[in-house]
Amino acid sequence: MNKLWTVISQTYANQVKTWSFLLFILSPFLLIGISGGVGYFSGKVSSEQSTDQIAVISKEKSLRTSYIKQNKSDVKPKITTTKAARVALADNKIKGYLNLTTQNQQVIATYHGTEAMNSSLKNKTLAFLNSLQQSLNYRQAKLNQNQAQILAKQPNFAQKIKDNKNSTKKIAGTISFWIMVFMMYMILINYASVTANEIASEKGTKIMEIIFSSTTPANYFYGKLLGVVGVIVTQIAVYLVGGWAIFLGVKHLKVVNDFLTSSGSLIKEVLADLLNINLAFLLFGVIIYTILAAFSGALVAKAEDASKAAQPTVYLSMLAFFLTIPFQDNASALLVKILSYVPFFSSFFMPMRIIDHSASLFEISLSLLLLILAVVLLAAYVGHIYGGLMLQTEDTSFWKRFRRGLAYSK
């Protein structure tokens, strides 16, 4: 156990202490930070340079004040004169200015601008003017309270929206599907080449003989594998914890709040699709490809061939990845059902079915069980022949090296 732990910690430290790992793991956060920062600063600069606000000019102070009170965010209150408003408009500091006045018990509003008033502000302005005109009319008609109340009665307009939960679910499913397959593909492509490289480079140095004179090849292989799994788990954990921390940090921002209000149910659906048994399929999927990559790495003759060694794993994962695309809207197809039980493919296809809600608990459990069984059997087999593969260094064909490795194995 101590020897296994020594290999695990050595492999883990060897991977985690590299700049490439740090960059790889931090890159999504850096991207979010950079794009967020750029968005924030460009927004700030543009808001400083131009504005959607208008000025309101009126000789009647109460009229101006009540308009500003109702439309606080749309008005630049510091501009009080027509002359100042014209200058501000020329300098592009306001979108326009609104002249408010009452003449013969009629409210008169004139908007001056380079473009028409935006529809939202126009609606708000019309509502303000209507209400103002109405109160002037009541006052002029000398209506009693009862009459005024009757005239103030508004029609009742109600909207009954049909439940759109299914369409949200569908959109969430599509988003979850793409996040899932891309995450799977990107993580396993990265770890397949990392593992193949690490193992092939050790083979070239022949340090293996020294290590195998201390611990069994199978033990060493399991240590390496668990070390890499540790790195993968670290990466997933950093993304989960980091994502949560970022969410906590930005959730009070208005833009995020608005987004959460408008798309809250969609986000909940996507998170529910991803943060469930699919994570287990992701983890074991990456592990089984990592074992295959280790096996490929052990079969090269020299370290320079390491990139070639990862190719079978990369091609297989590409095949699985591209096979999912035609079925993204048809998760109940027969091929999808079959491949959702086949290790190496099931980590792509079963999550697809889970997201589509077309797999039963029994089917999910069976698929996961088969995947775990395949991981255990493949790890045991590669561990068994690992010593032979790592110790033979003949630069012959793939199959000769493989056969020689098998002959060497105990």
Add this chain to the structure above:
Amino acid sequence: MLTIKNLSKRFGETQAINDLSFNVYPGQITGLIGQNGAGKTTAFHSILNFLNYSGEILWNDQPITENTLDEIGYLPEERSLLQKMTIEQHILYLAKLKGKRAQAIKPLINEWLEKFQVKGGRKDLIKSLSKGNQQKVQLICTLIHQPKLIILDEPFSGLDPVNADLLKNAVVEMKEKGAAIIFSSHDMSNVEAVCDRLVMLRKGRSVLNGTLDEVREQFGRTELYVTSEWPFEKLQQLPHVTEVTQLHQAQRYLLHLDDPNAGKQIFATLTGGQYITEFSQQPPTLDEIFRMKAGEVDE
């Protein structure tokens, strides 16, 4: 004691080891010699459980297991270290794989670096060391956990005479502490200098096995070193002399005999009852035995 009984290993059509049997005793150094491809490394790999084989390999009457590996120190033929580690990290990593605790090994590192005169501090990266110093660090990794069985595959290869002496001293020191040591070598002078026993392999078979004296005596005292005023041609005509070699010193010759018993008669003929500077009848050197056995045709 390491016991190897009827060891055989085949790679496809190639019989790498064929019914090999020998022992490696505690407190003794055994030399495993043979030409390239004779099966020396395969024998070592069998002892270390790297491959499947037929026959029996026992350490203190028990099969070799992962726990037994902790008692073994192994230096492979090609030197190899983890270049990105420091000297200390490397030594500790391999010692931990031998079941040692870091706290037990750490205090010993400086002592071993001094003993092997390694030019570099414990915090220096392996890749910053010269090839010679890397070899020394690898040797320290092989020995620092005080193994009871030491297997050295071509340990002198690539070492300069000074470093070869450092290695010989270390190996002899380990032998005196009771370790059973086996090493392979092409250089018979090193084998002659440190070995107590010798096993020679040819095409996977043992063709010689015994102490150095036993092995040499098997060939009889057929080498005659003489310093004589006799001319070269006359020496060639002596009875039972098959070949005469002029040695570097003046009037010094090596006479090869076809019968070890002919020495007495040649002595009488050469001296004629008079004083002679040198007359020494010896068995062949290990180098000659190696050439002889390596060149033998299979029956």
